[in-house]
Amino acid sequence: MTKNAQPGRTPRRWVSLQTRLTAMSAFLVLLAAGAVTYLFHRLSVESVERGRFLAASDVAESISLRLAAGRLPPRAILDSVLSEYIHANSEIVAASVLVRTEAGESEILSAAGKSWDRTLEQEEAIATGAPVARIFEEGRERFWSVSLPIQGGKLPRGTSGAVGVWSTLQAVELLSRETRRLALIVLPISLASLVLLLSLVFRRVVQGPMESLRQAMIRAEAGDLRAEAPVARSDEIGFIARQYNQMLAQIRRTQEEREELLLRVQGFNEELAKTVGEATAELKERNQDLSRLNEELYHLQRRLLSIERRSVAQQMTARLAHKIGTPLNLISGHVQILKRSRADDSELQEKLALVQSQIEKLTDTVQDILDETRASLRREPLDLDRILENIGALLRPTLAARGVELSLCLGIRATGALVEGVEDQIEQVFLTIMHNSLDAMPSGGHLTVTTVDAPECVRARIQDDGEGIPESVLPQIFRPFFTTKSEGRGTGLGLSIVQEILASHRATIRVESAVGKGTMFTIDFPRVPG
Numbered sequence: 462m463t464k465n466a467q468p469g470r471t472p473r474r475w476v477s478l479q480t481r482l483t484a485m486s487a488f489l490v491l492l493a494a495g496a497v498t499y500l501f502h503r504l505s506v507e508s509v510e511r512g513r514f515l516a517a518s519d520v521a522e523s524i525s526l527r528l529a530a531g532r533l534p535p536r537a538i539l540d541s542v543l544s545e546y547i548h549a550n551s552e553i554v555a556a557s558v559l560v561r562t563e564a565g566e567s568e569i570l571s572a573a574g575k576s577w578d579r580t581l582e583q584e585e586a587i588a589t590g591a592p593v594a595r596i597f598e599e600g601r602e603r604f605w606s607v608s609l610p611i612q613g614g615k616l617p618r619g620t621s622g623a624v625g626v627w628s629t630l631q632a633v634e635l636l637s638r639e640t641r642r643l644a645l646i647v648l649p650i651s652l653a654s655l656v657l658l659l660s661l662v663f664r665r666v667v668q669g670p671m672e673s674l675r676q677a678m679i680r681a682e683a684g685d686l687r688a689e690a691p692v693a694r695s696d697e698i699g700f701i702a703r704q705y706n707q708m709l710a711q712i713r714r715t716q717e718e719r720e721e722l723l724l725r726v727q728g729f730n731e732e733l734a735k736t737v738g739e740a741t742a743e744l745k746e747r748n749q750d751l752s753r754l755n756e757e758l759y760h761l762q763r764r765l766l767s768i769e770r771r772s773v774a775q776q777m778t779a780r781l782a783h784k785i786g787t788p789l790n791l792i793s794g795h796v797q798i799l800k801r802s803r804a805d806d807s808e809l810q811e812k813l814a815l816v817q818s819q820i821e822k823l824t825d826t827v828q829d830i831l832d833e834t835r836a837s838l839r840r841e842p843l844d845l846d847r848i849l850e851n852i853g854a855l856l857r858p859t860l861a862a863r864g865v866e867l868s869l870c871l872g873i874r875a876t877g878a879l880v881e882g883v884e885d886q887i888e889q890v891f892l893t894i895m896h897n898s899l900d901a902m903p904s905g906g907h908l909t910v911t912t913v914d915a916p917e918c919v920r921a922r923i924q925d926d927g928e929g930i931p932e933s934v935l936p937q938i939f940r941p942f943f944t945t946k947s948e949g950r951g952t953g954l955g956l957s958i959v960q961e962i963l964a965s966h967r968a969t970i971r972v973e974s975a976v977g978k979g980t981m982f983t984i985d986f987p988r989v990p991g
Contacts, residue, residue: 481819483659485792488812491652498644505640509633510605513552514594517607517628520546520553521592524624525609528558536571543573552628554604558611559583560622575627582608583623596630603630670698674705686713711942711954726859785827793820842879842989843887845919846871849910852891864905876914880986882966890962893955894923894982901927901980919988924981930974938972 524546534542543556555574561567567584579597586593586608594607604627611622673691680688686709690702730752737744800813853869860867880887891910898908902925911922930938941957963970967987974980 481816481823483656483663485816485819486659487652487656488816490655491648492809494648494651498640498648501640506633506637509636510596510630513628513630513633514605514607516550516552517605517626518592518594518609520550520556521607521609521624521626524556524558524626525611528611528622528624539571540573543571546626547574550628552632553626554629555625555627557583557625558622559587559625561587570622579606579627580625582606583625586610586623587621603633604628605630667698670694670702674698674702677705681709686716707942729862730858785823789820789824789827793817793824796820840881840883842881843884844874845880845887845912845921845986846874848884848887849891849912849921852888852895853910856892856895860899860908863899863902865899865902866905866907868907868909870909870911873912873914873919878914878919879989880919880966880968881989882986886962886966890959890984891921891923893959897955898923898925898927898980901925901929903928906979914988915985917988918985921984921986922981923984924979926979929976929978930972930980931976935972935974 524543527542539558543558546556547553553574555572555576557572557580558570559567559580560570561584567580569580582593582595587610590610592607592609594605596603597606598604606625606627608623608625611624670691670693677688677690689706689709692699692702692706734745734749734752796813796817800810800817803809803813849869849871853867857867895908895910902908906926909922909924911924913920939956939960941954960970963984969985971983972980973983
């Protein structure tokens with residue numbers, strides 16, 4: 462059963478990142494294209510409607526000015542004039558002249574074109590003395606109605622009038638239908654082309670490099686430390702691949718160094734066992750004990766290397782999860798903004814909710830990876846003096862061979878003070894620091910380990926009289942991959958991992974050093990209550 466799966470529930474269907482991103486991009490582009498098409502359609506329709514309005518207004522104004530220039534002609538002549546204007550402009554379907562007597566009675570003095578009983582706009586123009594224009598529907602067709610009052614004409618006393626012109630908007634309807642037809646043809650073709658292009662780009666830019674990196678990680682996890690990932694570009698994926706290759710190279714060099722050192726120690730032990738065996742039976746027995754201790758040291762070194770490699774792998778996984786999580790958070794934020802801006806569109810809200818759910822699933826997957834790399838280890842009360850005695854017994858032969866004298870001044874066992882932690886990790890902390898001290902004393906020296914039951918904590922000090930650390934370098938010693946050792950002799954991860962382990966145990970570490978005098982590390986552990 463996979464992690465987070467529950468009995469009786471169907472596992473969530475896995476959808477690839479390529480599919481989700483392509484679908485989301487296609488949806489957003491479709492939405493944008495639809496909006497642009499709608500705006501273009503509206504602007505085109507408004508432009509044509511405006512043109513028809515201006516044409517009708519020009520005709521109405523021309524008739525009004527012509528009638529205002531002299532006396533009203535006879536009805537037959539006036540009908541002919543209106544018909545000329547209608548024939549000259551195919552969009553004008555009707556025109557009429559309405560007059561109102563002093564008694565308030567209205568009469569259509571002349572009319573041409575389509576016949577209908579509509580004088581509302583003309584009467585409003587007479588009443589207000591200003592032009593009146595509006596769109597109305599007749600059956601299933603829309604028209605512009607433009608009415609202008611006759612100003613200054615030689616109408617009979619007490620009589621007023623207005624010219625009415627009606628223009629069809631059938632061209633607008635044809636334009637609207639044609640725009641919708643083109644949109645239904647162009648949008649699906651464009652969307653299909655976009656999806657194909659996005660799929661090809663994603664496969665080349667993301668899927669291919671990520672699959673190469675994943676295969677390299679699988680081979681490295683299986684033990685092939687030469688399984689480097691190809692670096693084809695200088696983008697984020699290329700950066701991760703380069704960092705992975707550098708990490709793998711450092712682990713490989715460290716393993717080779719440790720294997721060489723362990724082989725040398727093993728060879729030395731075999732030679733020493735042979736010499737002691739030739740001397741006396743008592744020395745032979747002691748040599749066997751020494752061989753056993755060195756074998757334990759060998760396995761401890763191997764375990765230390767494994768823990769260090771696992772810690773580096775956890776750091777790399779966390780970086781990779783962060784690189785993926787940041788773009789996901791940005792995408793999620795934009796989806797939320799889009800949901801709020803289009804809250805009245807229920808169909809869009811459903812699609813955005815689907816996109817958001819897919820982003821949350823991918824975020825859960827990233828979080829699951831982080832949870833697996835940070836799986837908690839079992840902690841228990843520990844006797845710090847006992848751990849240091851075991852380490853001292855393991856390291857004494859190696860230290861003696863290098864001319865280093867080890868002194869253990871352990872003073873917390875008598876008080877019964879304990880610290881809480883993971884024994885393997887606490888051993889790794891002291892082994893790393895003591896190995897660094899050993900490297901700092903190439904000509905031999907003294908290494909002193911002290912423990913005291915301080916008022917607020919359990920304190921341990923590791924002090925050597927080696928070469929010391931320059932003051933300019935001191936602030937950087939806990940930085941990952943920083944090392945002062947020669948090429949091939951260190952990864953620069955030891956003290957970084959030490960600081961990380963102590964932080965997880967709520968412990969602190971301080972360092973004091975002087976060039977030519979030595980270095981002292983002070984570690985304060987929280988005391989187990991009781």
